[in-house]
Amino acid sequence: MDKQIKLFEGEPREQHQAILKLLHKTWVEKNDLYGDSFSEVFDELGDVSALTQVLHKVNRLKTLVTYGDDGVEESLDDTLLDLANYCVMWLMER
Secondary structure, eight states, X not given: OOSSOOOOXXXXXXXXXXXXXXXXXXXXXXXXXXXXXXXXXXXXXXXXXXXHHHHHHHHHHHHHHHHOOTTOSSOHXXXXXXXXXXXXXXXXXX
């Protein structure tokens, strides 16, 4: 994923559509790299596994918002995309 995501221009509907496309692209790329580990762990542990993933991302988000990215690999935008995708994957599993 890009270190910094280009700002989406246009009307809110166009921005929303562009972000959804990026979420899907990110999900496909990560599933190709890591397999369907989210689903596998969900099958074993249920909602607790999804909540754990979401909470890890929320903690990462809090750190980024509080202290900035300070040279870390994952940007605020990357973290927000991952968090959104974790929520979508959780819905898929349910």
